[in-house]
Each structure stands twice: as C-alpha cells, then as structure tokens.
Amino acid sequence: xxxxxxxxxxxxxxxxxxxxxxxxxxxxxxxxxxxxxxxxxxxxxxxxxxxxxxxxxxxxxxxxxxxxxxxxxxxxxxxxxxxxxxxxxxxxxxxxxxxxxxxxxxxxxxxxxxxxxxxxxxxxxxxxxxxxxxxxxxxxxxxxxxxxxxxxxxxxxxxxxxxxxxxxxxxxxxxxxxxxxxxxxxxxxxxxxxxxxxxxxxxxxxxxxxxxxxxxxxxxxxxxxxxxxxxxxxxxxxxxxxxxxxxxxxxxxxxxxxxxxxxxxxxxxxxxxxxxxxxxxxx
Amino acid sequence: xxxxxxxxxxxxxxxxxxxxxxxxxxxxxxxxxxxxxxxxxxxxxxxxxxxxxxxxxxxxxxxxxxxxxxxxxxxxxxxxxxxxxxxxxxxxxxxxxxxxxxxxxxxxxxxxxxxxxxxxxxxx
Numbered sequence: 001x002x003x004x005x006x007x008x009x010x011x012x013x014x015x016x017x018x019x020x021x022x023x024x025x026x027x028x029x030x031x032x033x034x035x036x037x038x039x040x041x042x043x044x045x046x047x048x049x050x051x052x053x054x055x056x057x058x059x060x061x062x063x064x065x066x067x068x069x070x071x072x073x074x075x076x077x078x079x080x081x082x083x084x085x086x087x088x089x090x091x092x093x094x095x096x097x098x099x100x101x102x103x104x105x106x107x108x109x110x111x112x113x114x115x116x117x118x119x120x121x122x123x124x125x126x127x128x129x130x131x132x133x134x135x136x137x138x139x140x141x142x143x144x145x146x147x148x149x150x151x152x153x154x155x156x157x158x159x160x161x162x163x164x165x166x167x168x169x170x171x172x173x174x175x176x177x178x179x180x181x182x183x184x185x186x187x188x189x190x191x192x193x194x195x196x197x198x199x200x201x202x203x204x205x206x207x208x209x210x211x212x213x214x215x216x217x218x219x220x221x222x223x224x225x226x227x228x229x230x231x232x233x234x235x236x237x238x239x240x241x242x243x244x245x246x247x248x249x250x251x252x253x254x255x256x257x258x259x260x261x262x263x264x265x266x267x268x269x270x271x272x273x274x275x276x277x278x279x280x281x282x283x
Numbered sequence: 284x285x286x287x288x289x290x291x292x293x294x295x296x297x298x299x300x301x302x303x304x305x306x307x308x309x310x311x312x313x314x315x316x317x318x319x320x321x322x323x324x325x326x327x328x329x330x331x332x333x334x335x336x337x338x339x340x341x342x343x344x345x346x347x348x349x350x351x352x353x354x355x356x357x358x359x360x361x362x363x364x365x366x367x368x369x370x371x372x373x374x375x376x377x378x379x380x381x382x383x384x385x386x387x388x389x390x391x392x393x394x395x396x397x398x399x400x401x402x403x404x405x406x407x
Contacts, residue, residue, distance in 0.1 A: 028323070028333065029333065029334075173327055173330060174327065176323075176327070176333075177323060177324065177327050195330065196330065198332040198333055198334055213332065213334050214332055215295065215296055215297070215331075215332055215334065215335045218295075219295050264293075266290075266291055
C-alpha cells in the first residue's frame, strides 16, 4: 500500500497554478517536497488533507480517497504540522495535552510527556510566551503523540537553529523505524531533506519536475567544470543545466551520458535542484 | 562490524555498504549464520535511505554472501571458498593493471617487472 497517491491533481488561483501533479509516497518512506516560495508546496499539502477544493484529480491517503466519507476516520492516523503552530495563546502544554486526550482516540499521554521532556518544554508556561522553536516542537510533540501512521509537515524546520533542526530530523528518522510509518515534509532547506529523505519531489513553476529516489539523483547527476570549447563538444542530451562564467562553464550532466575523462565535482542535492530550476527557466 | 560511509566518495553509498559488509564476511568479522541488522534498522542507524540499504543487501544476496529467511531476517551465508578465491583473483588482476600502468609511465619493460617481482619474492 502507498501512504499517499496523487493522480493528475490540479488547482489554480488567479496568478497561481498547480498542474497535473502525480506523486506516490510508498509506505515506510520519507519524502521531501522541495520548491521555491509560493510554488505550491503548501497548496499540495492542503489538497492532500482536502482542506481546500481541487479543480481536478484524485488523492488517496493511507489507501482511502480523501473525498470519501471514510477519510474522516483516516484523519486520526495523520499527524499534520503546518509552518505556524496555532494553539490558543493562554494554554500551557499541560492544557494542550488534556484537550488532545479528549480529541484523539489513540492519544498517548506518556509519549506526549516524554516529548515535552525531550524537547525541554515547560509544562506550565503559556503558549504565547513560547519561542518559534518551542512552538514548533510542541506542534510536533502533539502530532506524534496521537500515534499517526503518516506525518505531514509543512516547513516544520524553517526558522529553527541547526541543532534543533537536527534533533527534529532525528525524530522523523526514528518515527520511520516502524515500516508502517511514512513522512511527507516540505522544506526549502534542501540540506535537511538530503539528510533524511528516501524520495525527493521537486515542484517548479506549478509542475512536478521530478519525484525520484534521493540516492539515484545523487548517483545520476554530477557537476563538471570545463572550458567553453569542451562544453561545445558535450552531447546535448547529457547537459541538464549550466552556469556560464567568463572563464569556463559549470555543467550539470547525466553521468551515464558523459565519458569519464572529465572529473566530476562533489555534487549535493541542492546543486542538482538549483541547476535544474535554472535550466527550466531558460526553456 | 563497522560501516563507515563517506558522502564525498565517488563510490555510491550502496556500494560502500556492499563492500564493507563483504569485507567483514571475507575477513571473518562476520561468521556464517550471523544475523545481519534488518534493512530498516541499518538504514535508520546510518541515517541513509531504506532503498539504498535494500539495494546493498540485494546485491550481497545475489552474490551469495548472505541469504534471507522470509519474516526473520538476513544471515551470513556459508563461506564459499571458490567465491572468495575469485574475489582475490579479481583484486590481483586489478593490481597488475595498476602496475602495468605505472610501468608504462616509467618506461619499464616486461622483463624489468618480472625481475623486480623475483627479487621481492626472494626477499620474502
């Protein structure tokens, strides 16, 4: 079974369009959703939760169509964290725990308090006095403590310091030790996604440019620095993006289509995405 | 068993795992019948993708170093001496190629190399 299955999903607003998104998140995997600001990452997540209406297409979450009546029950198994955590200002983590206990069937108090401890969140401090990092951590603690099978996070690590981000990534990593658990997280911090994701989906100009195994991307693509003469001789189908300077060319290539006489640079996911995005803009 | 992965290496991650587990088996650090960590546990401990780990295990199984018991896990297979010999032969070939390459750069003849080899052997 797949945790998320999106088929031909489209949604447009004036001045914004998301066209024909096809995306599959296999159960047990972590998928990173990458794209520039305002490209439609959050819209995609809202569409997955059926929080906004779509123009066309279908979405299945944990095997259930999200337009069907059963989806309400499935929501118990989904933990969602949006880029801003909203809890009533005066509530303390202790209060929030009580509310959630009466909201979710599978609420696990022990797990919740473990997380409060682990995150060093004060149980009796009002939400309004929390820092952004603390708010995010509380939202994540709540999302995991109702024992979901699927975690969906929208920019959950942005605006947090590297140590907290790493701590949170560790939690997602541990969460998927159970092979029935899956994670979808959007971020523009590509290095975070590179650390933990199995799959990377890249949305650009309203289209899904690719949805691919992360290691396959890192294996298939490479950056080569070469002279302009050498660049002229490159087979065109091998070139996926380029950056021309006065003294040479940096080229993103498909390794398989290039002779290995060129020495490749150490290439990160961020490089690949930057080059692909640039290449697409010029077309 | 140690598994040390390098992001900077030219070698893909799955190959690094494959080679290191294979070497642990050949050198006897992992013995016949030893249980390997589960694919998921290894992936999560190494903080790498499950798909990558699975690929490494698949190749180890294909090459006869490990076997899978459905529902239980992966185990080190009986050491196949033929296989290990083959592995060593491959390595020797690889080194000879390197020697050839270097010899060419220094203008050494076939005879020079054989002489060098004989001298070194006598020393031992």
